[in-house]
Amino acid sequence: MAAVAAAGIVALTKWLRRRxxxxxxxxxxxxxxxxxxxxxxxxxxxxxxxxxxxCAPVSEEPVPEEPASVEPSTAPTxxxxxxxxxxxxxxxxxxxxxxxxxxxxxxxxxxxRGMATLDGIEQLAALPNLTELKFIDNPSLTDFAPLSELAGxxxxxxxxxxxxxxxxxxxxxxxMTGLTYLEVTDGPLADLRPLMExxxxxxLTLAGFGNLTDVSxLAGLTGLTDLGxxxxxxxxxxxxLAGLxxxxxxxxxxxxxxxxxxxxxxLTGLIELHLTTNVSxxxxxxLAGLTxxxxxxxxxxxxxxxxxxxxGLTNLTELDLTGSAAQDVSxLAGLxxxxxxx
Numbered sequence: 156m157a158a159v160a161a162a163g164i165v166a167l168t169k170w171l172r173r174r175x176x177x178x179x180x181x182x183x184x185x186x187x188x189x190x191x192x193x194x195x196x197x198x199x200x201x202x203x204x205x206x207x208x209x210c211a212p213v214s215e216e217p218v219p220e221e222p223a224s225v226e227p228s229t230a231p232t233x234x235x236x237x238x239x240x241x242x243x244x245x246x247x248x249x250x251x252x253x254x255x256x257x258x259x260x261x262x263x264x265x266x267x268r269g270m271a272t273l274d275g276i277e278q279l280a281a282l283p284n285l286t287e288l289k290f291i292d293n294p295s296l297t298d299f300a301p302l303s304e305l306a307g308x309x310x311x312x313x314x315x316x317x318x319x320x321x322x323x324x325x326x327x328x329x330x331m332t333g334l335t336y337l338e339v340t341d342g343p344l345a346d347l348r349p350l351m352e353x354x355x356x357x358x359l360t361l362a363g364f365g366n367l368t369d370v371s372x373l374a375g376l377t378g379l380t381d382l383g384x385x386x387x388x389x390x391x392x393x394x395x396l397a398g399l400x401x402x403x404x405x406x407x408x409x410x411x412x413x414x415x416x417x418x419x420x421x422l423t424g425l426i427e428l429h430l431t432t433n434v435s436x437x438x439x440x441x442l443a444g445l446t447x448x449x450x451x452x453x454x455x456x457x458x459x460x461x462x463x464x465x466x467g468l469t470n471l472t473e474l475d476l477t478g479s480a481a482q483d484v485s486x487l488a489g490l491x492x493x494x495x496x497x
Contacts, residue, residue, distance in 0.1 A: 260282065273301035273302065302327035309333070324344075361387065393417075411433070418441075423446070426450065439461070450474075462476075
């Protein structure tokens with residue numbers, strides 16, 4: 156009896172499978188397909204009887220399953236695509252993706268690259284939490300005047316203007332008196348007078364300006380603790396720096412005609428001094444009184460031979476003479492703990 160029931164169930168199962176699978180499972184399940192629903196109900200009843208009688212057959216063929224639907228990925232690509240000939244709106248969208256921010260009002264840092272225009276800069280001015288703004292590598296950007304709309308921003312403290320080959324005038328940033336950090340590099344800049352009112356600056360970097368000769372506008376920035384003047388080959392007069400007594404770190408590098416560092420003699424608060432690759436520099440006498448110096452970098456100074464002015468710098472722990480002409484370090488023998496790179 157059980158064998159007969161089992162044989163009947165197998166036959167009925169095959170018939171129903173052909174009926175349902177042949178039409179497609181989705182079609183068979185539609186309400187309008189009443190025969191299919193009846194067939195499924197009948198199959199369920201037969202299976203129930205078979206289970207109760209202990210003679211349910213083992214399926215001979217797997218019934219294909221409906222493939223699971225796959226939702227398209229909405230995850231953002233990483234890294235975000237840099238704007239090309241972009242505008243301020245694209246810059247904000249790029250920064251949101253870069254820093255994982257969903258609401259622009261949450262942005263504290265905005266990174267603008269590949270810009271062609273500053274149209275829409277009022278969107279930056281409206282960001283309530285903006286503290287750091289970067290304009291880096293913008294070869295197509297020619298008009299920087301709209302930057303003036305950021306004057307007086309209540310939270311903006313850090314500004315980078317790096318490698319913008321058409322930036323020749325800093326007047327648009329003259330009103331950003333809340334800045335504490337400013338880095339401007341690589342362009343035709345020659346006039347630093349717009350910086351005179353930025354007296355809140357603690358750190359300033361000016362590098363890569365072939366036309367820059369006069370640094371006198373910096374004389375009043377007495378709040379500076381870190382000043383970088385690198386790759387400005389025409390800067391040879393350091394007199395305006397003499398009054399910046401708050402400096403703890405100073406870089407004056409790659410000025411091939413610099414011969415006189417006398418104005419640095421009164422910067423007794425200096426802890427780190429870079430005078431790298433100033434190939435005409437030979438006299439270090441003005442540094443003799445900088446007794447707080449801990450790190451001094453004189454590498455690449457091919458005219459430098461006499462190190463005796465450094466013999467009294469008792470706090471000096473690191474001295475770089477790599478590539479310089481100074482080979483005799485015996486005057487420094489009394490400086491305990493000094494490591495010399497040669």
